[in-house]
Amino acid sequence: MYTEKVMDHFENPRNVGELSNADGIGQVGNPTCGDIMKIFIKVDGDGGERISDIKFKTFGCGAAIATSSMVTELVKGKTIDEALSISNKTVAEALDGLPPQKMHCSNLAADALHTAIKDYKDKKYAE
Amino acid sequence: MRRVYLDHSATTPVCPEVAEEMYKYITGNYGNPTSVHYYGRQVRNAVEEAREKVAASIGANAKEIVFTSGGTESDNMAVHGIVYTNKNKGNHIITSAVEHHAVLNMVQALEKEGFDITVLPVDQYGMVNPEDVRNAITGNTILVSIMHANNEIGTIQPVEEISKITREHGIPFHIDAVQSFGKIPVNVDDLGADLLTISGHKVYAPKGIGALYVRKGTRWKQTLFHGGAQERLRRAGTENVPGIIAMGKACELAVADLQEESDHLRKLRDAVIEKVLNKIEHVRLTGHPAERIPGHASFCFEFIEGESMLLSLDMKGIAASSGSACTSGSLEPSHVLLATGIPHEVAHGSIRTSFGKDNTLDDVEYFVETMQSIVERLRSMSPIDQDFDSTCASCKEGKSCHA
Numbered sequence: 155m156y157t158e159k160v161m162d163h164f165e166n167p168r169n170v171g172e173l174s175n176a177d178g179i180g181q182v183g184n185p186t187c188g189d190i191m192k193i194f195i196k197v198d199g200d201g202g203e204r205i206s207d208i209k210f211k212t213f214g215c216g217a218a219i220a221t222s223s224m225v226t227e228l229v230k231g232k233t234i235d236e237a238l239s240i241s242n243k244t245v246a247e248a249l250d251g252l253p254p255q256k257m258h259c260s261n262l263a264a265d266a267l268h269t270a271i272k273d274y275k276d277k278k279y280a281e
Numbered sequence: 282m283r284r285v286y287l288d289h290s291a292t293t294p295v296c297p298e299v300a301e302e303m304y305k306y307i308t309g310n311y312g313n314p315t316s317v318h319y320y321g322r323q324v325r326n327a328v329e330e331a332r333e334k335v336a337a338s339i340g341a342n343a344k345e346i347v348f349t350s351g352g353t354e355s356d357n358m359a360v361h362g363i364v365y366t367n368k369n370k371g372n373h374i375i376t377s378a379v380e381h382h383a384v385l386n387m388v389q390a391l392e393k394e395g396f397d398i399t400v401l402p403v404d405q406y407g408m409v410n411p412e413d414v415r416n417a418i419t420g421n422t423i424l425v426s427i428m429h430a431n432n433e434i435g436t437i438q439p440v441e442e443i444s445k446i447t448r449e450h451g452i453p454f455h456i457d458a459v460q461s462f463g464k465i466p467v468n469v470d471d472l473g474a475d476l477l478t479i480s481g482h483k484v485y486a487p488k489g490i491g492a493l494y495v496r497k498g499t500r501w502k503q504t505l506f507h508g509g510a511q512e513r514l515r516r517a518g519t520e521n522v523p524g525i526i527a528m529g530k531a532c533e534l535a536v537a538d539l540q541e542e543s544d545h546l547r548k549l550r551d552a553v554i555e556k557v558l559n560k561i562e563h564v565r566l567t568g569h570p571a572e573r574i575p576g577h578a579s580f581c582f583e584f585i586e587g588e589s590m591l592l593s594l595d596m597k598g599i600a601a602s603s604g605s606a607c608t609s610g611s612l613e614p615s616h617v618l619l620a621t622g623i624p625h626e627v628a629h630g631s632i633r634t635s636f637g638k639d640n641t642l643d644d645v646e647y648f649v650e651t652m653q654s655i656v657e658r659l660r661s662m663s664p665i666d667q668d669f670d671s672t673c674a675s676c677k678e679g680k681s682c683h684a
């Protein structure tokens with residue numbers, strides 16, 4: 155039911171863990187099935203804002219874990235603006251597709267990323 | 282790769298003796314049992330012999346057995362048939378919150394038609410309280426349908442006590458014995474069943490064959506199928522002859538091997554429960570600790586999700602199942618787990634193992650070992666643990682989620 159890419163990211167997830175000195179943290183719960191995803195980003199300010207490091211932790215199905223892993227891989231090293239342009243569709247496509255009933259899992263990944271970026275911006279502009 | 286099948290509550294392989302009997306009726310004896318000629322007569326006799334075997338395996342008379350396409354059809358036919366045949370007497374049906382969807386969805390469909398439904402709650406072990414049945418009965422009650430053993434949590438219901446109550450009130454009692462048959466004694470008189478459902482593919486016969494027992498004298502008519510006069514007007518449609526032959530053989534074997542089989546399954550079940558609870562932290566057994574079918578062990582592993590455990594097990598060759606929302610298609614967690622009071626997020630970590638004839642203690646060992654490393658890996662990836670703040674304030678979309 156899952157593509158090889160999904161299974162690869164599930165079996166060998168990239169960037170699992172936490173960042174103790176994160177600049178932004180996004181945690182979202184999946185209203186459809188009850189899963190939880192947390193994304194930590196480190197932003198490098200020199201020469202434009204780039205996501206220099208990113209980690210995730212996920213409580214969810216195989217697709218939730220694979221989409222989290224994929225989203226971290228997609229945005230690592232990217233600018234904040236580039237990262238903001240990533241949608242759940244981008245994530246699902248990068249995994250060669252998800253089964254229809256699992257599309258909502260990719261919302262979780264994109265949402266967690268965007269929430270982490272928002273958290274970073276909120277903190278930055280609060281200073 | 283080593284392969285270990287631990288999903289016998291979902292379905293079982295067809296055992297060689299059953300396949301051999303059945304084969305003759307796929308290749309050679311192809312007659313239609315309704316036909317008058319030699320081909321038909323030959324098959325008719327075999328069908329009636331199979332009926333005798335099925336009847337004998339549950340302490341019934343052959344005339345009380347109707348062959349169906351499986352557990353779902355038997356459940357549907359039992360409930361719908363009783364309700365439609367007795368609707369002049371009343372419109373109230375009693376069932377439980379942990380029934381299989383074959384009963385629950387049928388009853389819900391009847392509710393839409395205007396029937397009154399009482400869905401009885403269960404305790405933390407998934408057990409129905411017989412006194413609740415007594416208290417729910419009204420002058421309008423025309424059916425009580427409670428399963429013998431639950432497919433998801435293995436709990437065995439006190440159907441003997443419930444049947445005493447339904448008898449006192451003269452209300453027909455249907456028992457779904459799909460999961461108990463072949464694992465513990467199922468005798469229609471001892472249980473007090475007026476109708477009883479069994480399915481072939483849970484007892485080493487193929488999928489798509491089942492039986493419904495209807496006690497002689499029960500006011501029940503077949504109300505769902507309109508067609509030929511097969512099964513003495515109780516199930517229209519040309520008989521699934523190979524399935525019926527297989528069902529006969531499987532039922533014969535199920536009772537002949539019952540003691541040995543249930544001792545074997547109990548040993549595996551007790552071993553897996555003991556090892557999982559001792560070796561892995563933050564795990565709970567779901568269902569009743571003692572009153573559960575042999576061979577059935579179901580758990581919730583906290584902080585991780587069932588589908589990701591199933592995928593990980595599958596990569597190690599182990600087949601199991603889960604009641605997690607992520608595996609359900611409807612994206613709702615199992616109604617059975619929720620009915621026992623397990624919170625949504627814990628139900629998420631559900632895993633069921635169900636053992637069969639061919640499993641060994643070595644399989645238990647392999648499962649537990651594999652599970653230990655899977656749990657460790659998935660927990661290391663999970664944002665939640667025993668200190669996790671699961672209040673909605675910490676979660677962006679908390680308000681709209683199930684918590």
Ligand SMILES: Cc1ncc(COP(=O)(O)O)c(C=O)c1O
Pocket residue numbers: 290291350351352353354356381383428430431432457459460480481482489491
């Ligand atoms: C308790 C129970 N009832 C009914 C059924 C349905 O049986 P079948 O698959 O033969 O339709 C099942 C099978 O999953 C079951 O476990």
Ligand code: FES
Pocket residue numbers: 184187188189214215216217218256258259262606607608
């Ligand atoms: S996150 Fe639950 S189904 Fe994927």
